[in-house]
Amino acid sequence: MLLELLFRIIFDLYTQKSFTNPGLLGNQTYFRQNFAKPIDKDHDKEADKLLQKMIHPFLLRRTKEQVAKDLPEKIESIIYCDMLPHQRKMYTELKQQIRKDLLLLDESDGQLKFKVLDGLLRLRQLYNSPLLVNKDLKGKKAASIKIESLLYKLTEEIGNGNALVFSQFVQKLSLIRTELDKLGIPYAYLDGQTKDRKAVVKQFMEDDNCHIFLISLKAGNTGLNLTKAQYVFVVDPW
Numbered sequence: 748m749l750l751e752l753l754f755r756i757i758f759d760l761y762t763q764k765s766f767t768n769p770g771l772l773g774n775q776t777y778f779r780q781n782f783a784k785p786i787d788k789d790h791d792k793e794a795d796k797l798l799q800k801m802i803h804p805f806l807l808r809r810t811k812e813q814v815a816k817d818l819p820e821k822i823e824s825i826i827y828c829d830m831l832p833h834q835r836k837m838y839t840e841l842k843q844q845i846r847k848d849l850l851l852l853d854e855s856d857g858q859l860k861f862k863v864l865d866g867l868l869r870l871r872q873l874y875n876s877p878l879l880v881n882k883d884l885k886g887k888k889a890a891s892i893k894i895e896s897l898l899y900k901l902t903e904e905i906g907n908g909n910a911l912v913f914s915q916f917v918q919k920l921s922l923i924r925t926e927l928d929k930l931g932i933p934y935a936y937l938d939g940q941t942k943d944r945k946a947v948v949k950q951f952m953e954d955d956n957c958h959i960f961l962i963s964l965k966a967g968n969t970g971l972n973l974t975k976a977q978y979v980f981v982v983d984p985w
Contacts, residue, residue: 767805781794833877876894894926898927902932911960911980913964920938920961924936937961939966944970952974
């Protein structure tokens with residue numbers, strides 16, 4: 748899954764450069780064979796350096812100090828959340844089961860590394876919300892400390908501040924939506940299935956009652972100008 752994500756990132760670069768600098772990186776087959784696969788799968792440093800050298804003359808980097816000196820300094824903070832008792836129990840049990848499954852595999856098995864990544868992903872999902880690994884859970888067993896902490900931040904601490912909420916997991920965003928709906932809090936929403944991106948961006952930017960924008964990382968990583976936002980929450984960072 749991680750390799751697929753890196754591969755998509757490299758090809759996003761190819762797509763952008765094919766639009767702004769046609770022919771610079773060759774056709775898709777050439778780019779895949781000479782850059783995407785060597786960099787992503789073989790960690791080829793020479794291919795990486797060559798690609799950076801080719802695109803460097805066409806990159807423009809402007810810092811906040813150069814274009815928006817009046818803006819305040821960016822403040823970053825990490826919000827630590829201790830798992831709820833039922834989450835901790837489920838997490839420990841899942842970790843033990845993953846360990847047992849891995850010990851049964853031969854180290855020469857080519858699937859071992861993928862099993863490790865899959866296990867880490869499942870543990871991440873469980874920490875984000877038990878419902879991401881078992882959608883049939885009900886009541887207290889379905890509660891997530893991260894979602895509870897996020898809702899507290901959005902409703903109690905930032906007041907009427909405008910916030911972007913990013914998540915890698917669309918299902919996680921759906922769980923947050925459900926809780927916001929229960930509280931009667933309006934929000935804008937964007938994921939890969941959203942057909943009218945402009946409409947939801949306009950809703951967030953122009954609706955005075957809309958202070959929250961839920962966005963999937965894959966759908967919202969480029970092409971958005973959300974100057975209304977004052978806070979950004981990344982709810983499942985690596």
